[in-house]
Amino acid sequence: MANKNHTDSVSRPVGGTEYSWCRSVQIGTGITVLSLLLIKPLNLQTLQTALHKLQYSHPILRSKLTHSNPLTFTIPPTPHIQIQFHDFPSTSQLIQTNPTFERVLEHELSQNQLWLNRVDSVETDSDTFCCTLYTIEEMKKWVLSFRLHTSICDRTSAVVILTELLNLIGEKNGGELGSGDEVNLGIEELIPSGKANKPFWARGVDLLGYSLNSFRFSNLEFKDVESARTTGFVRLRLNSVETQRVVVGCEARGIKLCAALAAAGLLAAYSSKDLPDDQREKYAVVTLADCRKELDPPLQSHNLGFYHSAVLNTHDIGEEAELWELASRCYAAFKNAMSSYKHFSDMGDLNYLMCKAIENPGLTPSSSSRTSFIVVFEDPVIDDTSGLQQEIGLEDYVGCSSVHGVGPSVAVFDTIRNGSLDCSCVYPIPLHSREQMQELIDHMKKIIVDGSA
Known part of the structure; x- marks a missing residue:
C-alpha cells in the first residue's frame, strides 16, 4: 500500500519488475524516450501548463525514485517538471554532429546519469519524467523530447502521454485523463490469485533451463564487445499497400503482426551468416504483452506504469524456413505460453535472470549482455491522429x-500510422554496427514485402 508522510507526499516500495528496471536503467537499458519533431514554434508556457496537467492527472509522472533501501517511489503533492531548452548552438555542442531528429533521439536514449545509484549522494531522489526542447534548425525545427524511467512508463503509457499531450497543446477536450488520485501497485501485486503459482521444483528447473539455454542462443555477429555502448536507431517502414498485404496475410493465418516481424528478423539474421545448408541455429524471441485487462482489479490504458510482461520462446531456424511457416510457429509458441499463464508464472524468473546478467555479463554469449535476439510487442500501436498533428506542427514522432x-x-x-507500418528499431552500438543493423532491417523489410506479395 502507498503511505503518506507529513509533507503529504505519497510513497511505496518498487515492485519486483520495477526493481529490475531500476537495475537495468543504471547500465543503459530502459530509458524510454518520446521525441516529437516540430516545424512550428511551441509556446513554452502552454507546454509547461500541459505538462503540469499531465502530472496532476497521473501522479506516477510526479514520482521521484528514492535511492533508499528498499528503492521507493516518492510522489510529491504538486507537479514540478521543468522544461530544459537548448538553442541551436547548444544543441550542436551536445550532439557533436549534425543535430538531426534521429541523432537527438539517440542522444536522449543514452542519458541515464539521472538514474545512477545515488545512495551515497547528498541528493538521493531523482525525477522519473524529464522534458527537453532542442533546436535543430535555427528558428525552423525543434525536437521536443520526453525521457521517462521505464519502471513508470511502458509503451501503452507512452501512447497515452502522447495522445493526452497533443490534446492539451491543441486545446482539445477529447480523451480520458487520469483521476489525479491513482497510486497503482506494481504488476506483481495485481496478478489474479493462482495465476503466478509455480511449484518450487518447477521454478528451479525453469531457472536452470533459461540459464543453460542462454549460452546456446544464436545472434548476429558481435562487432565490438569491449567498447562502451549507446543505443542506435533505425527505421523499418512500409507503405499503406504493403502494410495492408501483411495485415491480411496475418489475419488469414490467425496470427498477429508481431509474429511476422519476429519471423522476418530471425530469417534475416540466419541468412546474414552464409551458413551450410544443413546447419540450424536456435534464436530467442521475447514478446511483450500488455497485461492491464488481465489484472485484479483490471486496469485501463490511462493507468500509467509498467504493466507489460515478457514471454521468452526459442526457435530453431534452418535453411528451409520461410516467412509464414515460421511466423505461425512463433505465434503458436507465444499463445501457448500465454494460455499457460507463463507471462505471470515466469515473471519472477525472468526478472531474476536479467539482474544476474547485469551482475555477471559472462553469463551471456561473449559477455555481450544479450539475453535474446529480438524483442517485439504483441500488438502494434494504431495512430490515426494526423489531423491534430498537422494542426500543432508535429511532422514526425518516435517512441522507444x-x-x-x-x-x-x-x-x-x-x-501503424494512417495505414502504414512504421517500426522504430533500437540496438546496442558498437556491439552491432550501423551498417550491420541497416542491412538486417533492409533484409527484414524485403522478406516481409516479398512474402506478402
Missing part, C-alpha cells in the same frame, strides 16, 4: 526505449 545495457540485439516498436 534504450537497449544498450542488457537485453536484445534489436527491439522493434511497431506503429
